[in-house]
Amino acid sequence: MSTPFPEGFLWGGAVAANQLEGAYNEDGKGLSTQDVAPQGIKGPITEVPTEDNMKLVGIDFYHRYKEDVKLFAEMGFKVFRTSIAWSRIFPNGDELEPNEQGLQFYDDLFDECHKYGIEPLVTLSHYETPLHLSKQYDGWVNRKLVGFYERYARKVFTRYKDKVKYWLTFNEINSILHEPFMSGGIYTPKDKLSKQDLYQAIHHELVASATAVKIGHEINPQAQIGCMILSMPTYPLTPNPDDVIAAMKSEHMNYFFGDVHARGVYPGYMKRYFREHGIDIHMEPGDAEILKHTVDFISFSYYVSICETGDSSKRTQEGNLIGGAPNPYLKASEWGWQIDPQGLRYVLNMFYDRYQKPLFIVENGLGAKDVLVTGEDGVPTVNDDYRIEYLNDHLVQVGEAIEDGVEVMGYTSWGCIDLVSASTAELSKRYGFIYVDRHDDNTGTLERYRKKSFHWYKDVISTNGQSL
Ligand code: BG6
Numbered sequence: 008m009s010t011p012f013p014e015g016f017l018w019g020g021a022v023a024a025n026q027l028e029g030a031y032n033e034d035g036k037g038l039s040t041q042d043v044a045p046q047g048i049k050g051p052i053t054e055v056p057t058e059d060n061m062k063l064v065g066i067d068f069y070h071r072y073k074e075d076v077k078l079f080a081e082m083g084f085k086v087f088r089t090s091i092a093w094s095r096i097f098p099n100g101d102e103l104e105p106n107e108q109g110l111q112f113y114d115d116l117f118d119e120c121h122k123y124g125i126e127p128l129v130t131l132s133h134y135e136t137p138l139h140l141s142k143q144y145d146g147w148v149n150r151k152l153v154g155f156y157e158r159y160a161r162k163v164f165t166r167y168k169d170k171v172k173y174w175l176t177f178n179e180i181n182s183i184l185h186e187p188f189m190s191g192g193i194y195t196p197k198d199k200l201s202k203q204d205l206y207q208a209i210h211h212e213l214v215a216s217a218t219a220v221k222i223g224h225e226i227n228p229q230a231q232i233g234c235m236i237l238s239m240p241t242y243p244l245t246p247n248p249d250d251v252i253a254a255m256k257s258e259h260m261n262y263f264f265g266d267v268h269a270r271g272v273y274p275g276y277m278k279r280y281f282r283e284h285g286i287d288i289h290m291e292p293g294d295a296e297i298l299k300h301t302v303d304f305i306s307f308s309y310y311v312s313i314c315e316t317g318d319s320s321k322r323t324q325e326g327n328l329i330g331g332a333p334n335p336y337l338k339a340s341e342w343g344w345q346i347d348p349q350g351l352r353y354v355l356n357m358f359y360d361r362y363q364k365p366l367f368i369v370e371n372g373l374g375a376k377d378v379l380v381t382g383e384d385g386v387p388t389v390n391d392d393y394r395i396e397y398l399n400d401h402l403v404q405v406g407e408a409i410e411d412g413v414e415v416m417g418y419t420s421w422g423c424i425d426l427v428s429a430s431t432a433e434l435s436k437r438y439g440f441i442y443v444d445r446h447d448d449n450t451g452t453l454e455r456y457r458k459k460s461f462h463w464y465k466d467v468i469s470t471n472g473q474s475l
Contacts, residue, residue, distance in 0.1 A: 049431055058449070076120055157218050171230075244316040348400035364414075367417050371421060379444075391460045426443075
């Protein structure tokens with residue numbers, strides 16, 4: 008039997024600091040936007056951290072990472088995607104000197120990964136701007152954030168030069184369109200934020216991202232630095248040309264981010280959009296040159312596809328993560344996310360045809376309510392056949408895309424160990440191969456248990472995808 012997956016394919020799992028580390032106020036860490044968002048994107052921002060915020064403890068990865076990395080190694084991970092909590096390194100975000108204890112934690116974590124031959128893949132900013140930058144500067148609306156981010160990026164690139172080869176600049180950078188506070192640290196409420204300020208903030212992030220690529224390469228010419236996009240392949244709801252154009256326009260809103268990262272210039276369709284919406288992006292001298300520092304690879308998350316239509320009465324928020332109209336051919340997860348494995352093959356082909364750069368799937372997975380049972384050996388486990396089916400179907404489509412000629416560097420399934428959900432802040436929306444005994448009512452022992460999918464993924468990795 009043969010496998011389409013190339014030798015050296017980077018199999019692994021992905022997490023984000025704020026969703027699992029906990030220890031939100033330990034060892035000099037400052038507050039981040041996540042520490043005051045107890046209900047994820049569903050609820051209000053609080054003045055101070057409140058006990059109902061599951062992220063304050065997370066799954067206590069900060070203290071238990073050795074046990075967890077060992078379990079990842081047991082599955083055979085080649086790569087582990089995590090993020091650095093910016094406010095562990097610069098607690099307020101605008102100080103001149105970093106917090107040594109924060110830096111030391113990631114030194115230890117990366118060393119632990121290397122002990123097992125696991126390569127870290129590190130996101131610089133994953134939905135957790137230092138709270139001070141959000142409150143005092145209105146997050147990325149303010150140009151000063153570019154300088155603060157540059158200082159932070161320079162520090163961690165230098166410190167981990169010999170430990171981290173793969174970097175991502177901003178998690179799901181295009182999600183700022185939908186969640187300006189969580190994604191861009193913008194304190195102005197979404198309904199009061201002007202398009203002018205939103206796109207100015209986006210410009211600042213794009214300049215910061217290109218700056219990171221530039222300095223990252225100066226510090227370590229071997230570094231591979233990518234962007235990270237929330238991918239949502241958008242199908243026309245019908246063959247009606249109105250629907251086709253609506254789908255194209257919706258795709259443009261997301262392609263914009265990949266286009267700038269991969270091509271180094273603003274695309275024509277965005278210039279038109281700015282003209283027609285009275286948006287005038289302020290560019291500093293040098294911005295156009297900086298944007299030419301394009302990424303080494305394109306990474307993305309993939310959970311759902313959506314449909315678009317020119318008929319606004321058919322559009323709904325239900326059934327999909329963000330906008331669009333439900334696809335009548337697809338089933339949905341318990342949280343209404345429509346499941347479309349072939350959409351992954353489609354999006355891989357679309358990105359590759361557009362950019363001709365290596366692609367990295369850095370998030371994909373199924374959030375589900377798991378039930379812990381006693382296994383044959385007497386040890387608790389979860390019979391998560393639904394997760395195995397989901398992941399298997401998607402990975403088969405990754406294989407198809409590789410057969411299509413797409414260059415895929417690796418695959419890190421989301422939430423390889425149960426963690427707190429970003430959108431709903433629940434722990435009961437579980438993605439992991441490893442069950443964590445913690446519950447939404449704050450109870451639980453924090454013990455870890457291998458699910459059935461743990462053994463399944465181990466086989467996938469050890470056979471380099473042949474077992475799919
Ligand atoms: C992505 C984010 O949007 O989806 C992750 O990068 C997030 O942070 C993941 O956890 C799954 O979403 P959720 O809301 O189910 O946690």
